[in-house]
Amino acid sequence: MKKILDLISEEVTKAFTACGYDAKYGKVTLSNRPDLCEYQCNGAMAAAKEYKKAPFMIADEVAEKLSGNKMFSMVESVKPGFLNLKLDNVYLACYLVQMQEDEGKFGCEMPQKPKTIIVDYGGANVAKPLHVGHLRSAIIGESIKRIGKFMGHNMIGDVHLGDWGLQMGLIIVELKERKPELVYFDENYTGEYPAEAPFTISELEEIYPTASKKSKEDEAYRDAAMQATNELQHGRRGYQALLGHILNVSVTDLKKNYDNLNVSFELWKGESDAQPYIPAMVQKMKDDGFAYMSDGALVVDVKEETDAKEIPPCIILKSDGASLYSTTDLATIVWRMQDYNPDGMIYLTDKRQELHFIQVFRCARKTGLVNADTELKHIGFGTMNGKDGKPFKTRDGGVMRLEYLLDEINEEMLKKITENQKTKENLGISEEEAKATAKTVALAAIKYGDLSNQASKDYIFDIDRFTSFEGNTGPYILYTIVRIKSILNKYYGLGKNVQGAVIEAAHSESEKNLMLELSKFNAMMENAFEETAPHKVCSYIYDLANAFNSFYHGNKIMAEEDEKIQKSYIRLLELTKAVLEVCIDVLGFSAPERM
8 A cells, every 4th residue: 555645746746747847846745834734845946946937836837737636625836836735535534444444554565575684682691680771672672673573574583692701601610619519510420411400590690790799809710710611612511501501590581571571582592502603604704815813813804995983803703712792793693694594684782882883794794794785784772861861770879670670660650550540430440450550551651761762862761751641651652542442442332333334534623633644654664664763653653642632632422423423433543543552562562451
């Protein structure tokens, strides 16, 4: 189904060419003066110079050519040469009927050849709890993946765990100090290792920070951890078995926490999964003449003549032969290309890692790890800050665990919902339902609060504002959906139905404004996918919710006496609800039945 702006542009372009002007001048945009018109075309202003003619004369000709066109209720030429347009109400209603008939996609055209895109958006470290620093990657990445899936593409989310490096050695050394009798530390042991881990998630989360602190104070301890890391990476059986336990215990806990965020991954791969691919990758880079020794390290030059600033070489191996993040990221690209041959890979990290990804992407292209047309994209996100404008911390200055933040917002939301119920009569919401509703609304508050900001920008995490039922917030969007559900339940509860009814031409200005917002859906979704920009979905549903609430306050839907008009209203509400629900689903949250 074509986007409505494209359909309008086609008609205006026909009029321009019929008057003897180039088709390029027929492009139509949304009006920047909605008090005057709904759409506008400024082509006559640009055409004036080429055709040596006053712009208003060109606009007059085109307007005359468009007179009588059933698409428009108004075509107006305005000096010095603008074309102001309003859509015909019947035409707009027919467009919405087509949207409604395209159940599930609402006018979004599906690709003839879907792309396979891997989204790398977890980045959690094993043996450590998720904290607020993991929030943005999970929320933004999940939404980008969902938008792509909705638009018909094969989207694969990979958590890309931090499960390699010194942190593993630290855990092994600390565990050895505490439980030296474990068979994992016996180099002569040849039997099967126990199936059950020698620690719980709580113990594991305490072991790592203890070991990390010791390593900063005791050089011998740190050396032992580095030696353990080296032995692990070179295949020591007992340490490999411990790594397996660490992963199993950590991943089980991580899945539970990600589930609470309504975030999921198709792949639970880690840096360790890339290790088998490193030797061959490094050898090929050497054989092909890309990798060379510099100050003891193996590097690949990635600078380009057009660089405005110095881009250092990409380090492949350190002087001691150890791998780095760049090594494992490149090796991960190798296995992704071998296993999935994706059309693109999208990485979500803190924007401070921008240089790292410039180096990795350039190295991957230069050394032929990816196809010429494989898209590599890094989305660097800004910082989530407290009200003081500094990175979000706990009251005692530490990094807050993600589950504690979720609990805090759940409690705040439950308090607001409970207070809200006291002002209403006979809703009969149980304590259990109130808690479930609070959890649903709290997640919307967090996710919408984050996603409504452009990813690259820092933002203030303000619990009071995010949990408000008014303004540009998640709870406001959900409240709008719940209001629509309530009206529909009342209507159908009376035994009525809309069988055979369709959305009719608007009966009021507020109804038409709602219909105009709905007609923008497919263009918005396409744009949000192309630009990997969930904030555009947020902006759209805020406008749509506002348009619906204006319509709701301006029209007596349930009291409407004309049955045909009422049925048209109900059909319009059903479409509005469906579009809003699709949008919040791609943002990663849902709406309760009551609030």
